[in-house]
Amino acid sequence: MNNNNLPTAGLEPLTRRGFLRAATLTGMALTAGCASLGGRRTPNGEAVYAHLSEEEARVLTRLTEILLPTEQFGLPSSTGEVPTVANINDMAGDMAPQTRDLMAMVLWIFERRPMASFRFSRFTRLDDEEALRYVRAMQSGTFFERGLMTTLHTAVCVNYWRDSRTWPGLDYHGPVTGIWGVRRLGNAPMPTA
Amino acid sequence: MRAINIPRDGLPVTTARDMARDDSISGRFTLKTEVVVIGSGAGGSMVAWELARAGRQVLVVEAGPYHPSSAFTEHLGDTMTEIYREQAAQLNATADVLFPEGACVGGSTVIGACVMQQPPDSVLRRWSGELGLKNLAPDVIKPLFEEVGREQYVHLNDAHEINTTAHKVIQGCERMGFSWKPVSRNVRQCALTGHCLAGCPSDRKMSALVTHLPWAVGHGARVMADTEVTRVLIRNGRAYGVEAVVRDPRTRQKVADLRIDAEVVVAAGGAIQTPLLLQRSEIPDVSGQLGKNLAVQPFVQVLARFREELHGFRGALVGVEIDEFIETDGYMFFSALAEPEQLMIQGNQGAGPDHINFMKSYKHLAGLNAFAVDEGRGEVKWKGSHTDGRKVISWNPSRSEFEKLKHGAALASRVFFAAGAEEIYLPSFQRLSAPSVFDLDARLDEITYGVRGMYSLRINSFSSHGTCRMGVDRYQAVTNARGEVYDVKGLFVADASLLPEPMASAPHWTVQTLAKQVAQGIHARGQELFLKG
Ligand SMILES: Cc1cc2nc3c(=O)[nH]c(=O)nc-3n(C[C@H](O)[C@H](O)[C@H](O)COP(=O)(O)OP(=O)(O)OC[C@H]3O[C@@H](n4cnc5c(N)ncnc54)[C@H](O)[C@@H]3O)c2cc1C
Numbered sequence: 001m002n003n004n005n006l007p008t009a010g011l012e013p014l015t016r017r018g019f020l021r022a023a024t025l026t027g028m029a030l031t032a033g034c035a036s037l038g039g040r041r042t043p044n045g046e047a048v049y050a051h052l053s054e055e056e057a058r059v060l061t062r063l064t065e066i067l068l069p070t071e072q073f074g075l076p077s078s079t080g081e082v083p084t085v086a087n088i089n090d091m092a093g094d095m096a097p098q099t100r101d102l103m104a105m106v107l108w109i110f111e112r113r114p115m116a117s118f119r120f121s122r123f124t125r126l127d128d129e130e131a132l133r134y135v136r137a138m139q140s141g142t143f144f145e146r147g148l149m150t151t152l153h154t155a156v157c158v159n160y161w162r163d164s165r166t167w168p169g170l171d172y173h174g175p176v177t178g179i180w181g182v183r184r185l186g187n188a189p190m191p192t193a
Numbered sequence: 194m195r196a197i198n199i200p201r202d203g204l205p206v207t208t209a210r211d212m213a214r215d216d217s218i219s220g221r222f223t224l225k226t227e228v229v230v231i232g233s234g235a236g237g238s239m240v241a242w243e244l245a246r247a248g249r250q251v252l253v254v255e256a257g258p259y260h261p262s263s264a265f266t267e268h269l270g271d272t273m274t275e276i277y278r279e280q281a282a283q284l285n286a287t288a289d290v291l292f293p294e295g296a297c298v299g300g301s302t303v304i305g306a307c308v309m310q311q312p313p314d315s316v317l318r319r320w321s322g323e324l325g326l327k328n329l330a331p332d333v334i335k336p337l338f339e340e341v342g343r344e345q346y347v348h349l350n351d352a353h354e355i356n357t358t359a360h361k362v363i364q365g366c367e368r369m370g371f372s373w374k375p376v377s378r379n380v381r382q383c384a385l386t387g388h389c390l391a392g393c394p395s396d397r398k399m400s401a402l403v404t405h406l407p408w409a410v411g412h413g414a415r416v417m418a419d420t421e422v423t424r425v426l427i428r429n430g431r432a433y434g435v436e437a438v439v440r441d442p443r444t445r446q447k448v449a450d451l452r453i454d455a456e457v458v459v460a461a462g463g464a465i466q467t468p469l470l471l472q473r474s475e476i477p478d479v480s481g482q483l484g485k486n487l488a489v490q491p492f493v494q495v496l497a498r499f500r501e502e503l504h505g506f507r508g509a510l511v512g513v514e515i516d517e518f519i520e521t522d523g524y525m526f527f528s529a530l531a532e533p534e535q536l537m538i539q540g541n542q543g544a545g546p547d548h549i550n551f552m553k554s555y556k557h558l559a560g561l562n563a564f565a566v567d568e569g570r571g572e573v574k575w576k577g578s579h580t581d582g583r584k585v586i587s588w589n590p591s592r593s594e595f596e597k598l599k600h601g602a603a604l605a606s607r608v609f610f611a612a613g614a615e616e617i618y619l620p621s622f623q624r625l626s627a628p629s630v631f632d633l634d635a636r637l638d639e640i641t642y643g644v645r646g647m648y649s650l651r652i653n654s655f656s657s658h659g660t661c662r663m664g665v666d667r668y669q670a671v672t673n674a675r676g677e678v679y680d681v682k683g684l685f686v687a688d689a690s691l692l693p694e695p696m697a698s699a700p701h702w703t704v705q706t707l708a709k710q711v712a713q714g715i716h717a718r719g720q721e722l723f724l725k726g
Contacts, residue, residue, distance in 0.1 A: 066545060073549045135544045139624050146622040147289065147648040153544070154537050161533040161552065162270035170555040172506060172533055175267035175386075177394050182384040184263065185396040186202040187407040191344050 049085065051092040056104065059111045060085045060156065062124045066131045067156050075169040078160050087159035106151060113138075199411035204402070206259040206298055209419035209441045209448045221450045226252040226415075227723055228715075229435055229455035231422045231470065234300015235701050236688035236708035237461030238401035238409065239341075243712030245412035249723070252453060253406070253414060254435070256421035256462070257296035258442040260303070262402055265392035269532040272391040276303060283465070285586045287645070289622075290491070290652045292586060294463055298418050299402035301463065301655075302701065306389050306511050307378040307398055308527060309347045310698040311338050313520055320693055325665040328674045328710060329693075341705045345399045350375035350512060354383055358505035358559040359512025359528040361497070365608030371517040376527065378511065379701075389510040390531050418442075420451065424579060425458055425474040425684060432458040432684035456723050457683050457715060461708065464657040464689040465573050465586060471661065471671075473579040477680045480668050483661060487571030488695030489588050489654035492564040493602050493620035494529075496536070497609035498557050505530040505559045515608070523566030523697040524601050526608075530560035542624035551618070561608060563601030566697040567594050569659050588654070590646040598650055599640060606633055622648045656700045661690035663707075676711035683722060687711040 049057045061079055068078035078084050092100055111123045114134045126134060138149035160166060167174050176182075212218050228244050230237045233255040245251045260276050273281040276297035283292040295301035314331045321330035328334065355363075355375060366373040379399040389398060396403045406416060417439075424436045434454040440447055460467045468484035476483070511529050518524035533555060543551045571588035590598060606617045610630040619625040619636060627636040643649050663686075664670025667679040676691055678684045687708040689700055696703070720726045 067548055069545055070549065072546070073553065075549070132545045136624070139542050139544065143622070143643050143648040150542065150622055150648070153542065157537045157541075157548065158270075158534050161537065162268075164268070167533065170533060170552060171502075171504070172555060175388070177267055177384065177386055177388075180384070180386075182386070182395045184202070184394070185381065185403075187200060187396065187403045188346070188381060188399060190197075190199055190408045190411060 049089040051100075052085070052089045053104075055111065056107045057085060057089070058124050059107050060088055062131065063110075063135075063152060064156050064160070066128065066135060067153060068160050070160075073169070076163075076165045082160055082163045082165060084156060084160045084163075087162075088155055091155070091159070106148060110148065110152060197411045199407050202396075203261045203263065204259070204298065204406055204410055204416060207415065207417045208259055209439050212439055213441070213448045218449055221452075223452045223454065224252065225454045226250050227455065228252070228457045228459060229254060229453045230459045230461055230687075231425075231435065232256075232300060232461040232463060232466070232688065233298050233406060233416060234295060234401060234461065234463060234688065235302050235704045236463075237300065237459070238302070238405035239705045239708035240459050240461060240685075240687045240712040240715075241409035241414045241416075242405040242412070243709055244716060245409045245414040247712075247716045249716070251409060251414035252455070253409070253416045254420045254422055254437055254453070255298050255300075255416065255418050256466075257298065257300075257418065259298040259416075259418040260392070262392065262394055262396050265394040267386065267388040267391050267394060269388075269391045269534050272304065273534075276392070283586070285588045287589060287647050289648050290489075290588060290654060292465060292489070292654050292657060294465065294657075298416060299400050299406065302400040303392050303398075303402055304390055305398070305400065305701060306527075306529065306655075307380050307509075308511050308514075308699040309342070309345060309377045309379050309702045311702055312696050312698045315520065316696060316698075324693055326663065326674050326693060334706060334710070337706045337709050338702065341702060341709060344404060345379035345702070345705070346381045347377050347379050347702070349377050350509060354378070354385065354509040355512040356385075356387075356505060356508030356528075357503040358508075358530045358561075361499065361503065361505075361559045361612040361614075362513050362515065362526070362528040362561055362608060365610070365612035366515055366517075368611035369608055371515050371608065373513050373515050373517070376511050376514050378509070380509075383509055385508045387506050387508055387510050387531070390535070419448075422462075422470060423473065425460065425470065425476065426452075427474065427476060427681055427684070430477075430680055431682045434458065457685065459685045459687050459711070459715075460661075460690075461686070461688040464660045464692075465584070467686060467688055467690045468573045468660040468671075469575045469584050471678070472575040473582070475579075476678060476684070478671070479679055480666075480670055482669065483671050484573040484575075486569045486659040486662050487573055487586075487588060487657060488567055488569035488659045488692070489571055490525075490564050490656040490658075490695075490697070490700070491567055491588075491590065491594065491598060491652045491654050492562050493598055493650050493652060494560050494562050495602050495605040495609065495620060496530075496541075496618040497559050497561070497606070497612075497614035498554050498616045498618070499559065499613060500557070500615055502556045503559055504556050506532065506555070518604075519697055522597075524597075524604070525564040525697060525699070526601070526605060527562045527564070528560065529562055530558060541618060542622070544624075547624075559609065559614075561605040563598070563605045564697070565594065565597040565601050566695050569695040571657075573660050590650070590652065592642055592646070595642050595646040595650065598652065599637060602650070603633065603637055606630075620651045622651060656689070658689040658692040658700055658704075659695060661686045662693045663691045664693055675714040676707070685711055685715060
């Protein structure tokens, strides 16, 4: 990939400290519980996110569409069938307040960061092609741009692929002990002296 | 004669829920025991068994929850949420190196990959000769290693335990002329599910959940879960117990404060938590080494895509190792490919169609983990007050550690190319892959050290050690050769913290062997350490 063709040049640097704090979210991306896969919905079917602001939900939804254009590939939709953003919402609900604030900061920056390079547009207003270029630019950008992008990439992708409905599309078998009827052995016998 | 009743299945464990229901337990209570063992993982479970069977009254306190094998779902996401420390999000201070640990009854042994290795004799000779730790001389420690090996059902993988991922590694090694061998594992009748990192629901993995803990319980030891020791109590240079907090694992609400009076305290919380606990307890640290010398055995995973379908996630998780470089360069390589979530953690950076295509190629992927021995310069530090402070794990690769890891990734890539890989995905924060061996060096050159090696290679560590190293010089080490903390009688360490130097072998077997030795040493000094002799 030729970095010169990508719009990294105009991306203003984050402060290192702020970025490092934000990057703790990379790990937090792994924290959503499986019990929460359902998400919550209003009676008319709209998703309600108790722990994400409207803007955050919009950014995450758009990023999910960009990172995971699943329907073209015959996979369960990343924004419909698999509640990727609802899973991230649940994760946010479990976060320590300080970490939650950091996630807000990462999303705020991510949304506004393309403004310098993409005709003053926010991330959510970029068309598909531009949004993908922006994501790729971040991925091959400076070390903190890479870290920031990795944080969000991990949050979105883990919360999609952890859903067992995505596994048949990968020919991944998932749990097998039950299917195979593998017997439990119980505790190991104590060694004799 | 005492009756020995080993539970056939599961463990009797006192949990926060039990305590909340018990009217006799108020917000603050005290227990008495001869030995309190802090942590129920590889080291703690061994000490509990050894001392309980020697007739001592043993209480094991574990910060994490009790998750019986029957409750495992073989779903890595669930498991991380429930029994990995901080839900698998324990990171270094710069938030780019992951330090997963088990935080549950059984500790990291519950989620381990089952690889069992002994350090080579040359290492043991160095420790006993140059470092003066005579207790680690091969002729002294080897019989203990063998005993632990039998307890753990350690065996060399049979042919059926070598899956397609591992076969690709074998093919590559044969072409490159690298020495390889089947891995030794602690599994009884492995069911080849490939879900080791998510816990073994059929009790085949010889984790502490099904070995040393039930055996200890059979000999009368008690186990408490959801109970985190916050401080070791010390008076006049003698440990006399611990303070702990019991919390509901789901709500994190405090159920009770607990004090345990004990004649011997054994810290076995693992190489990250034990030094933090001892720092919070303000133990005298004459050597200034407490929490220092953190060695992490950093590793990166190289993924390779092959033309044919491998379904490399099926079968035993770890099949073979490349042993060509262990003694010469400290490199270990293990074949392994886990669940889809793991691919995110290990480092696919594709976006849009690239990402989906990468995931769609899952059944064509093989993984090879490249471990390097590090320099042991990391540090674990508790900052702030003992109640409100926080931990800081400092470890970033030095330039030479970074180069080593990069070289490890290069070797792993070459092995896969030699086996016919069509593309290699490099473990970097950038999105980097190489379509052929001829492109590899140029791609690797794009991974630069940058600022302290941060956000450069995607590094994991499963095997921290060395933060309370044992040594014969009180000014250089935290514990003596018996694992007793210098200047605190009755306080022992029996976990991965004890390892005297960075080592290039998977640590589980060594940790348990050292813990056995420490426990036997405590038993031998019964007259001196226990009131009733
Ligand atoms: C995912 C993974 C895979 C691994 N695979 C392998 C492998 O294949 N081969 C190998 O050799 N090694 C492997 N390891 C490493 C190996 O598991 C560890 O080296 C070993 O378990 C360390 O033993 P330990 O007793 O020091 O700590 P642990 O086994 O981690 O046990 C420590 C226990 O203490 C508890 N604890 C900590 N602080 C407190 C406190 N204050 N109060 C109460 N309880 C506390 C913790 O919750 C934990 O349960 C793996 C580790 C991980 C995380």
